[in-house]
Amino acid sequence: xxxxIDALQYANWSEKVFRQMREGRVDAVHVTIAYHETFRETxxxxxxxxxxxxxxxxxxxxxxxxxxxxxxxxxxRTAIFFGFQNPGPIEDDIGLVExxxxxxxxxMQLSYNNQSLLATGCYEAEDAGITRMGRAVxxxxxxxxMVVDMSHxxxxxxxxxxxxxxxxxxxxxxxxxDWAPALRNKKADVIRAVTQAGGMMGFSLYPHHLRxxxxxxxxxxxxxxARTAETHGVHQFGIGSxxxxxxxxxxxxxxxxxxxxxxxxxxxxxxDAPGFPPQPPWFRDNRDFDNIADGLRRVGFDEAExxxxxxxxxxxxxxxxFEPRG
Amino acid sequence: xxxxIDALQYANWSEKVFRQMREGRVDAVHVTIAYHETFRETxxxxxxxxxxxxxxxxxxxxxxxxxxxxxxxxxxRTAIFFGFQNPGPIEDDIGLVExxxxxxxxxMQLSYNNQSLLATGCYEAEDAGITRMGRAVxxxxxxxxMVVDMSHxxxxxxxxxxxxxxxxxxxxxxxxxDWAPALRNKKADVIRAVTQAGGMMGFSLYPHHLRxxxxxxxxxxxxxxARTAETHGVHQFGIGSxxxxxxxxxxxxxxxxxxxxxxxxxxxxxxDAPGFPPQPPWFRDNRDFDNIADGLRRVGFDEAExxxxxxxxxxxxxxxxFEPRG
Numbered sequence: 001x002x003x004x005i006d007a008l009q010y011a012n013w014s015e016k017v018f019r020q021m022r023e024g025r026v027d028a029v030h031v032t033i034a035y036h037e038t039f040r041e042t043x044x045x046x047x048x049x050x051x052x053x054x055x056x057x058x059x060x061x062x063x064x065x066x067x068x069x070x071x072x073x074x075x076x077r078t079a080i081f082f083g084f085q086n087p088g089p090i091e092d093d094i095g096l097v098e099x100x101x102x103x104x105x106x107x108m109q110l111s112y113n114n115q116s117l118l119a120t121g122c123y124e125a126e127d128a129g130i131t132r133m134g135r136a137v138x139x140x141x142x143x144x145x146m147v148v149d150m151s152h153x154x155x156x157x158x159x160x161x162x163x164x165x166x167x168x169x170x171x172x173x174x175x176x177x178d179w180a181p182a183l184r185n186k187k188a189d190v191i192r193a194v195t196q197a198g199g200m201m202g203f204s205l206y207p208h209h210l211r212x213x214x215x216x217x218x219x220x221x222x223x224x225x226a227r228t229a230e231t232h233g234v235h236q237f238g239i240g241s242x243x244x245x246x247x248x249x250x251x252x253x254x255x256x257x258x259x260x261x262x263x264x265x266x267x268x269x270x271x272d273a274p275g276f277p278p279q280p281p282w283f284r285d286n287r288d289f290d291n292i293a294d295g296l297r298r299v300g301f302d303e304a305e306x307x308x309x310x311x312x313x314x315x316x317x318x319x320x321x322f323e324p325r326g
Numbered sequence: 327x328x329x330x331i332d333a334l335q336y337a338n339w340s341e342k343v344f345r346q347m348r349e350g351r352v353d354a355v356h357v358t359i360a361y362h363e364t365f366r367e368t369x370x371x372x373x374x375x376x377x378x379x380x381x382x383x384x385x386x387x388x389x390x391x392x393x394x395x396x397x398x399x400x401x402x403r404t405a406i407f408f409g410f411q412n413p414g415p416i417e418d419d420i421g422l423v424e425x426x427x428x429x430x431x432x433x434m435q436l437s438y439n440n441q442s443l444l445a446t447g448c449y450e451a452e453d454a455g456i457t458r459m460g461r462a463v464x465x466x467x468x469x470x471x472m473v474v475d476m477s478h479x480x481x482x483x484x485x486x487x488x489x490x491x492x493x494x495x496x497x498x499x500x501x502x503x504d505w506a507p508a509l510r511n512k513k514a515d516v517i518r519a520v521t522q523a524g525g526m527m528g529f530s531l532y533p534h535h536l537r538x539x540x541x542x543x544x545x546x547x548x549x550x551x552a553r554t555a556e557t558h559g560v561h562q563f564g565i566g567s568x569x570x571x572x573x574x575x576x577x578x579x580x581x582x583x584x585x586x587x588x589x590x591x592x593x594x595x596x597x598d599a600p601g602f603p604p605q606p607p608w609f610r611d612n613r614d615f616d617n618i619a620d621g622l623r624r625v626g627f628d629e630a631e632x633x634x635x636x637x638x639x640x641x642x643x644x645x646x647x648f649e650p651r652g
Contacts, residue, residue, distance in 0.1 A: 040366065047421030095373030103428050 003027040003069045004289060005311035005318075007202035007240035008083075008151070008173035010255075012247045013052060017286070018059040021078040024286035027311065028069040028318075030107055030172060030240075034084040036258030039096060042089040046103055049080065064104050066318035081318075083107030083172070085152060085255075087118050087137070094133070094140050101144040106322050107172060108141065109149045110134060110161060113267065114260060119150070119157040122183050123267075127154035130161055142166045145322045150194070151240075152184065159193040167321060168198035173240030175204050179224040180211040182268060191228070195236035200317045202240020203228075207277035208268035209242065218282040222295035225309065234305050238314040239292065245285050249275035329353040329395045330615060331637035331644075333528035333566035334409075334477070334499035336581075338573045339378060343612070344385040347404040350612035353637065354395040354644075356433055356498060356566075360410040362584030365422060368415040372429055375406065390430050392644035407644075409433030409498070411478060411581075413444050413463070420459070420466055427470040432648050433498060434467065435475045436460060436487060439593065440586060445476070445483040448509050449593075453480035456487055468492045471648045476520070477566075478510065485519040493647060494524035499566030501530050505550045506537040508594060517554070521562035526643045528566020529554075533603035534594035535568065544608040548621035551635065560631050564640040565618065571611050575601035 004025055010032040011017045021029065033049065034042040053062055063069065063079030072079035082105045089105070090096040100108075110119035110130070118134035120127040130138070138161060141148055148169040150158040162169050171194055177185040191201060203225055210216035211224070229237055244252070252275060256267040266274055282291045289310065296306045330351055336358040337343045347355065359375065360368040379388055389395065389405030398405035408431045415431070416422040426434075436445035436456070444460035446453040456464070464487060467474055474495040476484040488495050497520055503511040512520075517527060529551055536542035537550070555563055570577070578601060582593040592600055608617045615636065622632045 039369075043365075043422070043425055046425060047419070050421060050424050093373070095376060096369070098376050099369055099372060099429065102430065103425065 001073070002307035002310070002312040003073050003315050005069065005238060005314040006030070006243070006286075006289075007170070007200075007238055007314055008032065008204075009241060009243045009245075010247070011243060011245035012251070014246065015056060015059070017245055018052075018056050018078065020286040022059055022076070024289045026078055026286050026289060027073045028063055028079040028081060028314075030081045030083050032085050033082045033105070034089045035086055035112065035255050036088055036260070039089050039091050039093075042084070043103075046082070049082070053080075062104055064106070065322055066315060069315055069318060081106050083109075083147075083149065085109045085149075086112035086258075087116050090137070092117060092133075094136055097137060097140045097146060098144045101146050101324070105146060106318075107147045107149045107170070109152055110137075111154075111157065112152045113256075119161065120154040122152055122154045124154055127156040129156045130164055134161075135164055138164050139166075143325050145324045147317075147321050155187060155190050158186075158190050162193040162197045162199060165197070168200065168317065169194055170199055170317070171201040171240075173202050173204040173206070173209075173242040175209045176224065176228050179227075180209060182209055184268065185209055188231070191232055195232045198236075198320075200236055200238060200313060202238050202314070204240055204242045205279065205283045206242035206244070207279065210280065214278045214280055216280050218280070218291060218295040219299070221280075222292070222299040225296060226299045226301070229301075229305075229309070234301075235308060235313050235316075237309055238311065238317075239289075239309070241283070243279075243285065244276055247276055252276050327399070328633035328636070328638040329399050329641050331395065331564060331640040332356070332569070332612075332615075333496070333526075333564055333640055334358065334530075335567060335569045335571075336573070337569060337571035338577070340572065341382060341385070343571055344378075344382050344404065346612040348385055348402070350615045352404055352612050352615060353399045354389055354405040354407060354640075356407045356409050358411050359408045359431070360415045361412055361438065361581050362414055362586070365415050365417050365419075368410070369429075372408070375408070379406075388430055390432070391648055392641060395641055395644060407432045409435075409473075409475065411435045411475075412438035412584075413442050416463070418443060418459075420462055423463060423466045423472060424470045427472050427650070431472060432644075433473045433475045433496070435478055436463075437480075437483065438478045439582075445487065446480040447478055448480045450480060453482040455482045456490055460487075461490055464490050465492075469651050471650045473643075473647050481513060481516050484512075484516050488519040488523045488525060491523070494526065494643065495520055496525055496643070497527040497566075499528050499530040499532070499535075499568040501535045502550065502554050505553075506535060508535055510594065511535055514557070517558055521558045524562075524646075526562055526564060526639060527554075528564050528640070530566055530568045531605065531609045532568035532570070533605065536606065540604045540606055542606050544606070544617060544621040545625070548618070548625040551622060552625045552627065555627075555631075555635070560627075561634060561639050561642075563635055564637065564643075565615075565635070567609070569605075569611065570602055573602055578602050
């Protein structure tokens with residue numbers, strides 16, 4: 001059977017969340033272990049995950065290879081894959097890419113909203129594209145087997161990353177801009193550049209990325225998936241829910257402002273609604289993946305296509321992406 | 327065929343040294359990657375090794391499991407296993423034990439000459455045994471698969487470590503104190519405690535650990551091996567040469583004084599001879615392991631015993647030691 005994979009979550013992790021992953025039959029989740037953390041701070045986050053793996057071996061384990069997804073499915077557990085939403089954990093040191101791969105990191109965003117040492121973020125006024133260090137780091141990520149993730153990067157940087165990378169890249173969590181015109185959502189030429197180079201995009205369930213936000217209907221979401229798949233090919237897409245379950249508002253503040261400003265940046269929120277928005281009722285948490293699969297069937301996808309979108313495509317991408325090159 | 331293993335080297339690494347490992351048919355070497363380095367400084371040393379692995383894939387690769395020794399032998403390369411001579415790389419954080427295991431570290435000394443957070447070193451006047459954190463860290467090392475190495479620890483601490491550890495421990499590089507009464511060499515009751523618990527000792531070729539130092543004869547060394555094997559069992563011993571090839575004297579200074587004193591500590595040297603002593607002519611470097619094998623034959627070991635001492639025993643110990651516990 002095809003595995004079920006979610007290509008992005010950042011919950012306030014707990015036994016409850018891990019049990020819900022099992023209830024939703026989610027075989028693998030790419031989890032964020034760093035937003036603005038330094039190398040050492042991110043290692044501390046790995047240590048926290050190691051304690052969860054030690055405490056809940058019946059529910060979760062550290063996924064490192066595509067084969068771990070099949071293993072998770074066979075054993076009735078969820079494989080947890082690590083990733084960063086910002087290149088902060090490699091600091092200014094390209095040698096840390098390989099160190100992080102050894103520690104199990106499999107995805108790294110080249111920027112998060114702002115300019116980084118590697119690429120421009122989607123909230124900057126100017127996008128100068130991939131930097132000198134960015135080119136060197138993409139080559140190193142390609143060598144060791146770490147996915148270039150451009151979810152929070154600006155358009156030109158993303159298109160250039162797709163061109164420069166010798167392996168397919170990903171937008172793990174976003175939606176098409178023409179369906180919901182958030183700054184974080186992706187224009188057609190960006191999606192085209194990524195998918196035509198063999199890359200993947202995960203559709204986001206984060207309300208700020210949805211048409212009508214928390215009031216978005218399942219039908220609208222699934223029709224958007226159908227249109228996007230029709231345009232760019234059904235095998236280049238999956239789910240990247242961006243589920244931020246049970247997080248206090250202090251966490252969205254850390255995600256948005258880190259240590260880069262002393263002011264408040266509301267990002268996709270506003271002064272009136274600074275916290276996490278409520279999830280739409282048809283996708284509250286990990287238990288609701290069946291709703292999405294059902295919705296995809298209702299807009300006309302056949303069973304093979306539903307399976308591909310719910311995890312088969314990500315599984316193929318994992319198989320191509322995580323192993324080091326000879 | 328039985329593999330050839332050296333359980334301790336700290337050379338000034340270079341292509342020359344790696345080629346000599348191949349000339350000496352050394353299948354695996356445990357190399358020191360930290361004396362007094364912090365976590366981050368030791369990660370930097372991993373990065374340096376990663377560059378050597380990338381530049382010299384025909385000569386060396388990063389060994390992580392006992393099976394890598396067999397692979398090295400089959401491929402005509404040398405598997406490099408990482409270890410620390412001091413617990414500095416875990417700082418005050420037990421979670422870093424598992425992080426280091428993921429990064430490939432397989433040996434950690436609980437102390438280096440001085441008192442550490444975990445145990446007493448062999449140069450301290452008082453030895454209070456394994457500390458509270460030491461007990462916790464031994465249990466964690468047992469769990470994840472990292473060898474407790476007591477080469478530079480004091481007697482009581484070593485005997486207690488052998489008792490507390492639920493896996494066999496090691497003295498990777500030392501000789502019997504009654505043959506060469508250096509502070510670093512081990513008294514019979516210490517060797518007994520380690521070996522009776524299934525542990526290993528590697529015989530050192532570092533002149534300060536040899537009778538008559540640089541003038542030690544091969545015959546004297548091999549007779550010492552024979553007597554020790556007769557007393558404690560031939561299957562508990564191997565070689566841990568402590569080869570410090572091509573190192574400038576600044577390195578022995580770092581090994582001895584790190585950042586713990588502003589004074590000069592000559593350790594096993596003296597003000598007259600502060601640097602590295604010359605190797606005995608029958609063991610200059612990795613090319614001379616055949617001399618030792620020949621010497622062992624001449625003092626009466628049969629071929630199976632010579633093979634065990636030259637690497638077979640360490641191989642069995644590697645097989646028992648590096649895998650995490652279920």
